[in-house]
Amino acid sequence: MNKxxxxxLGSRFLALLIDGLLLSAIFFPTTRIVKGVWIMSPADHLWRVGWLVSDPLCMIFLLVIFSYFVVLEGFFGRTVGKWFLGLQVVRKDAGNPGLLRALLRNLLRLVDALPAFSILGVVLIIRSPEKARVGDLVAGTRVVKFDR
Structure with missing residues (x-):
């Protein structure tokens, strides 16, 4: 029996929101500096999914964002958002996940972004005793609260 x-779900979502706001605060101004000031309005991009994969700068940013989660969770078990809320990703034996588990966990986060799978992830977090989503189950990780 572990302790x-x-x-x-709520604290995990808030941690992800904090990470998203932090990354947006870095990347939004950067894209405006690199690509010019408001060539298109930000709202124009919201309705076009194709720009994410056709724009090399966006592809670089997506890779950096993905690496942010993999590296920080792999080495430290937490991102800035998780740290701020007192959360940590751990292996079942309480150790840091390491890069391979963090990579696997975050690859499956991409699957969780699909509507049917995001519903499954929410149900798993709410209903499972260990509050694990699909990525956690496959990678052998869990998100726990820690004392600072």
Whole structure:
């Protein structure tokens, strides 16, 4: 029997939101500097998915964002958002996940972004005793609360 206090859906979502805001605060001004000031309005991009994969700068940013989660969770078990909320990704034996588990966990986060799978992820987090989404189950990780 382990003694983890598993993180619920709300705190995990807030941590992801904090990370998203942090990354947006860095990347949005950067794209404006590199690509010119408001060539298109930001709202124009919201409705075009194709620009994400056709724009080399966006592809670089997506790779950096993905690496942010893999590297920070792999080495430290937490991103800035998780640290701020007192959460940590751990292996079942409480160790840091390492890069391979963090990579696997975050590859499956991409699958979780698909509507049917995001519903499954939410149900798993709410209903499973260890509050694990698909990426956690496959990678052998869990998100827990830690004392700072």
């Amino acid at each position: 983890f206090l598993y993180a619920g």
